[in-house]
Amino acid sequence: MKIKFHVLLMKSLLFFLLCSSYTVTAQQNQSHISPGSSLSPTGNFSWLSASGLFAFGFYPQGNGYAVGVFISGVPEQTVVWTANRDNPPVPRNSNLLFNTEGSLVLQTTPGQDINIAEASGVVSSASVLDSGNFVLHNSDQEIMWQSFDRPTDTILPTQRLPENRGMFSSVSETDHSTGIFRLKIMPQDGNLVQFPKDGADATEYNYWQSGTSGTGGNVSLNLGVDGHLYLLNNTGFNIKNITEGGYQEAGMIYFMRLDYDGIIRLYSHNLTEKSSKSVLWESLQDKCIPMGLCGYNSFCVLNDESPECRCLPGFVPVNPGNRTAGCERNFRSESCINRSGTVRSSIKQVENTVWEDASYSDLSQTTKEDCEQACSADGNCEVALFSNGQCSLQKLPLRFGRRDLNTDSKNIAFVKLHTTPSSDCIEPKEEDEQVELKQLERMIKVALWCILDEPSLRPSMKKVLLMLEGTVGHSKSSKSYFLS
Structure with missing residues (x-):
């Protein structure tokens, strides 16, 4: 046990000797931070640890700044901790204040303070330690709050x-x-x-x-x-x-x-x-394994060891610049029906892919041909997943998809495509009724007949209803009137 303790002690001493020999010129070292101290993105933007290895303060993010701990003096920005990480970037006129109450607050607009670090007890000082831990101390130098806990x-x-x-x-x-x-x-x-x-x-x-x-x-x-x-x-x-x-x-x-x-x-x-x-x-090693790397209705494929997200057949990216946004149908079944009043569909296979199984119906001991047919015949089915004689009928969206070339199960995804040709398509109307020409013509004629100058030639209401239904036609007198 003594040997282990001495080894650990030697490693710790080496680490702190390393830190103490490391110098930077970006900021003046300040390991003890007193209440009343402040930072701003365009002025004194960070507090350094004693060796200058770590810094706590503002760093650029997006169109503004964020607050956190980062390694100082290295060629690329290496952020190791971020405060309130889901808050939007703050503007250049923001102020970070270690107030006299012992809390660290971010001031973005006058009178509006955002807590960065707040201890339950009385705080007398703050420090950026050479371990990268940002801490708040009481008067006995006990740690009351630390970034290492979060x-x-x-x-x-x-x-x-x-x-x-x-x-x-x-x-x-x-x-x-x-x-x-x-x-x-x-x-x-x-x-x-x-x-x-x-x-x-x-x-x-x-x-x-x-x-x-x-x-x-x-x-x-x-x-x-x-x-x-x-x-x-x-x-x-x-x-x-x-x-x-x-x-x-x-x-x-x-x-x-x-x-x-x-x-x-x-x-x-x-x-x-x-x-x-x-x-x-x-x-x-396989960068496609993390589930959710590609969004809904897309699957991950390795391209020269780099992950690439591809859409299911018949789908297009929601946002081409954001792979986690997923894909959506390139053709919506409700947007076009053929003249028989139905949507035509076909099935396309996507081999060697695995997905989350969220099936609403399962078929066991079946063939891939029967699985394909089952999805084609089921109006609720959008995709059928077939593997080792098991068929799972799925609704959209699918998620957690990836190409799996090492599987022995020969996974197949049968994707239903809506393929009504445009020539056969009737577009529906609006630290949604289709207006027939004959019906329109009949309504116009009836309207004109009802406003004839000669009252005796005007139809009764009963006859108007029958004519609108197409049960009876116009009288000879009205036809001759229209022709004249």
Whole structure:
């Protein structure tokens, strides 16, 4: 136990020696922040840790600024924590104030304060620690609030993710709002699991896991200063090495991130060379596996190892610049009917794809031909999923689709296409009635007959109704009047 303690102590000393040797010129170092201190995007925009390795303050996002913790002095923006991440960017005239009440507030308009950090007790100072943790202290230097307790998408060395806290990916590399993927440790189970944000905590929505189910409660995810990512149980016992660690420590810093594409990655920054971040480990090699990467009615295909979203046959992208927006039908069945009053349809196959099974009817021990026919004959069926003799009839939308070339089940999606040709189409009218020409002509004639100059030639109301129904025609006198 003493040996382990000394090893951990040596690693911590090396980390802090590294931090103390790292210097930046962007801001004056300030490890102790007193009430009354403030920041602005265009002035003193951040507070630095003692070594200058981390900064807390404003950074550019979208058409404005966000507030968070970022690695300072590296060539690319590396944000590791964002405050109020789903709030819109703030303007350049905003002000971040550590007020005399001990709260950190963001002032965007006069009289309107947004809490960034607020402790339950009395706060006397704030600090940006060399670990990347932004903290609020009381007069005894006890931590009353810390950013490490509220991870967004990143874990830093010495930080831990307990089972009662989840992590969510960001929207993109530059937009740190809440994205569509999440990472959590299952309560009282010990399994570290990746889910789509909109999926339930169920096995069918689990697209990656640590394989530590059943190891007990109070499990936490931890990252060491040498890049060692691991799980500890409630007794402090290491139940899983996710990465082995042991990477170079001098001049390096490591961090783990749940990236916007749904994959966990361990990164390194070489601080001495001030290089871009490098990937040391990732949870998945197949970038199409994260469920929800492509939106409704679209499926993910790898193109030179890069994920590409494709629409189902007969569908087009809702927003070509946003793959998570999904696809919609290029032809709406209610917009055109053929002259017989029905919509013609055909079936197209999409092979080797897997989808969420949300069927309303299932057929077992059937053939793919029978599955195709079952969907074609069922007015409610939009897509039928066939696999290993099982046929699932589905309504739209479909989600969580991806190409699966490694499956032995020969999955097939039978997609119903509405194919009424335009020549046969009748368009309906309006840290919705079709007006017939003969009926229109009859109504005009009756109207004219009813306003004849000679009252004796005008029809009775009974005859008007019969004529509108087409039961009787016009009288000879009225016809001769019209001709004259």
